[in-house]
Amino acid sequence: MAQLLTPVVQETTPALIARQLRRAIGQGELAPGEQLNEAELSRHLGVSRGPLREAMQRLTQEGLLVSIRNRGVFVIEVTDDDVRDMYLARAAVERAAAARVIQLDAKDGGKQLLEVTKRMRKAANDDDADALTETDVEFHALLVALAKSPRLSRMHNTLMVETRMCITALETRYASHFVRADEHHEIAAAIRDGNAEEADRLLVAHMDDAVARLMEAPEEASTAEPA
Amino acid sequence: MAQLLTPVVQETTPALIARQLRRAIGQGELAPGEQLNEAELSRHLGVSRGPLREAMQRLTQEGLLVSIRNRGVFVIEVTDDDVRDMYLARAAVERAAAARVIQLDAKDGGKQLLEVTKRMRKAANDDDADALTETDVEFHALLVALAKSPRLSRMHNTLMVETRMCITALETRYASHFVRADEHHEIAAAIRDGNAEEADRLLVAHMDDAVARLMEAPEEASTAEPA
DNA sequence: GATGGGCCGATTGTCAACAATCATAACACG
DNA sequence: CGTGTTATGATTGTTGACAATCGGCCCATC
Numbered sequence: 001m002a003q004l005l006t007p008v009v010q011e012t013t014p015a016l017i018a019r020q021l022r023r024a025i026g027q028g029e030l031a032p033g034e035q036l037n038e039a040e041l042s043r044h045l046g047v048s049r050g051p052l053r054e055a056m057q058r059l060t061q062e063g064l065l066v067s068i069r070n071r072g073v074f075v076i077e078v079t080d081d082d083v084r085d086m087y088l089a090r091a092a093v094e095r096a097a098a099a100r101v102i103q104l105d106a107k108d109g110g111k112q113l114l115e116v117t118k119r120m121r122k123a124a125n126d127d128d129a130d131a132l133t134e135t136d137v138e139f140h141a142l143l144v145a146l147a148k149s150p151r152l153s154r155m156h157n158t159l160m161v162e163t164r165m166c167i168t169a170l171e172t173r174y175a176s177h178f179v180r181a182d183e184h185h186e187i188a189a190a191i192r193d194g195n196a197e198e199a200d201r202l203l204v205a206h207m208d209d210a211v212a213r214l215m216e217a218p219e220e221a222s223t224a225e226p227a
Numbered sequence: 228m229a230q231l232l233t234p235v236v237q238e239t240t241p242a243l244i245a246r247q248l249r250r251a252i253g254q255g256e257l258a259p260g261e262q263l264n265e266a267e268l269s270r271h272l273g274v275s276r277g278p279l280r281e282a283m284q285r286l287t288q289e290g291l292l293v294s295i296r297n298r299g300v301f302v303i304e305v306t307d308d309d310v311r312d313m314y315l316a317r318a319a320v321e322r323a324a325a326a327r328v329i330q331l332d333a334k335d336g337g338k339q340l341l342e343v344t345k346r347m348r349k350a351a352n353d354d355d356a357d358a359l360t361e362t363d364v365e366f367h368a369l370l371v372a373l374a375k376s377p378r379l380s381r382m383h384n385t386l387m388v389e390t391r392m393c394i395t396a397l398e399t400r401y402a403s404h405f406v407r408a409d410e411h412h413e414i415a416a417a418i419r420d421g422n423a424e425e426a427d428r429l430l431v432a433h434m435d436d437a438v439a440r441l442m443e444a445p446e447e448a449s450t451a452e453p454a
Numbered sequence: 455g456a457t458g459g460g461c462c463g464a465t466t467g468t469c470a471a472c473a474a475t476c477a478t479a480a481c482a483c484g
Numbered sequence: 485c486g487t488g489t490t491a492t493g494a495t496t497g498t499t500g501a502c503a504a505t506c507g508g509c510c511c512a513t514c
Contacts, residue, residue, distance in 0.1 A: 010296035013467075014284050038496070048469050050277065053497090054284040057241050061285040063381055069237035070475045070496060082377075088323065089378035096319030150309075151316035154290060155382050240497075265466070275499050280467090297466060297505045 017045060017055035025064055025075055026164035033077045036065070062158045078166055083214050086162050091207045093156045094140060097147035098199045102191055109146045110192020116142060117185040124177035132177055133167060139184050143191075172213050183209070244272060244282035252291055252302055253391035260304045263292070289385045305393055310441050313389050318434040320383045321367060324374035325426045329418055336373045337419020343369060344412040351404035359404055360394060366411050370418075399440050410436070 024030045042052045056073050059065040067073045076082070101109040116139045123131035137160055144156040166172070174180040183206050190199035251257045269279045283300050286292040294300045303309070328336040343366045350358035364387055371383040393399070401407040410433050417426035 012294050012296050015287075015294075018288070035495095039494095049496090050280075050468060050470095053277075054281050057281040057284045058288040060242075061245070061288045063378065067239050067242075069239050071477090072496065085376050085378050088327065088376055089382070092319050092323030092379065095323075096315065100315065149312050149315055151290065151312050151386070152319065155316070159378070262465095266464095276466090277498060277500095298507090299466065 013047065013051045014054035014058060017047065017052055018058040020045065021055060021059055022064065022161045025059075026161045026168070028165065028168040030075050032075050032165065032169055034075050035072050036074070037072075062161075064158065064161060076162075078162070078169070080215060083166060084211055086159060086166070087207045087211045090140075090156070090159050090163070091204060093152050093159065094143060094207075095200055095203055097144040097149065097152055097156075098187075098191060098203055099196055100147040100149065100152075101143065102194050102196050102199065104146070104148065106191055106194040110188055110190075112146065113139060113142060113188035113191060114185070117181060117188050120181040120184055121178075124181045127177065129173065129177070132180060133164075136180065136184070137164060139188075143187075166214055170214055174213070240274065240278045241281035241285060244274065244279055245285040247272065248282060248286055249291065249388045252286075253388045253395070255392065255395040257302050259302050259392065259396055261302050262299050263301070264299075289388075291385065291388060303389075305389070305396070307442060309389075310393060311438055313386060313393070314434045314438045317367075317383070317386050317390070318431060320379050320386065321370060321434075322427055322430055324371040324376065324379055324383075325414075325418060325430055326423055327374040327376065327379075328370065329421050329423050329426065331373070331375065333418055333421040336370075337415055337417075339373065340366060340369060340415035340418060341412070344408060344415050347408040347411055348405075351408045354404065356404070359407060360391075363407065363411070364391060366415075370414075393441055397441055401440070 021030070030036065036056065038049045038052060038056075042049045045052060056065060056067075060067045060073060064076060065073045066076055078086075116135055120132060120135045120139070123135055141156070141160060144153055147153075183202070187199055187202045187206065190202055248257070257263065263283065265276045265279060265283075269276045272279060283292060283294075287294045287300060291303060292300045293303055305313075343362055347359060347362045347366070350362055368383070368387060371380055374380075410429070414426055414429045414433065417429055
């Protein structure tokens, strides 16, 4: 028999709950700054407070939630500094991933990434901003997945939840859908061509652009308290 | 009054337990592959199983523990692939950190790092391998801390626990203590001089060296199962 | 001697109850 | 009017108990 038999891994309950919470945060169902009521949430999820608390500890470790003793856990509020830091970390991870992809199998990796950009262009044509965001996230997730690095993937997963949260909360929009699609296409093409320097340069520029866009959006959380 | 008043942050119990567990893993008190018995551990720590389990979920999220449903949580076993991946991730984080330090305040950052290398040289003179390892870890932790990036710091913290664990488990030793100290000194000097390219190059080389050293050490966990 | 079934101890998963803490608001006091 | 005090309701933190699951062992069977 072929090795189609993948070892059965029973996901643990807190891990499942944690995924739900991440999704909810990314989609803004749990708004930045909002407190997570244990009793209420556990009822909604159909579990008791124990497993829920364990799941919340996971997200707290990731930095998606902040815990204040005897008061509760809250969804993080993203300040300007946080946005900058998010993309600093994303750049660190994705640049390393891109370099690794080129090193492993540039041609194949590039092709897979170009496939995603095709769908981005379709979404741009349809003027479907949501689909565009979906494929955008998918592009970056695939880029890191192709690097086959468990650690980079884990880090990146957290960062993408934060990114999604920001996009949702700030309702960021590109000036043009096509510009957005093209930026990703160029990165994919550079990777396919094995041009590490170019891919690296494009990625950095892409991140800088994203920060600039998010910063000019109306702030929902101030970066410093008033004097 | 000056801003010497830091906001009071009551650390949560699972966070405290998690730190203890990380220390224990880094120092090899909890050996790779070992199962963590909840009842026994909670007794030792003087808490009940609830908070302990929450702490374990944190480390599981970090990838320091692996959880198998209905069986328990175990300290990760580090394969050759894991060692490579660890240093791939560390390179990603530390290269970004170095670049950021140079961007923020190269002179000051370089000086602080050089201070650490002084202590490394002293440890090398004393032929004190443990002190050398301590200062080694301190150097890299400081490098990332100086970048003032919460996200890079959080990621790096996890990676350094893994690194420590490997050094302890594999009893890795440099060929020469002085070589080890010098490598760090060069990196610090490059940062102080604001030479980004040089610092980046040295960091990559430093990581490659580390992987090579760890790989030639006797393996305690095989990377692939026998045919 | 190898295989399969069934019991048993140990450990984990889950839950509900209790204790501790905090924010709020009402109120007395200077 | 501002300050300090005290009840109160709600929420979190912690614990112990119970249910579920698993690995190991013994033993009957072929």
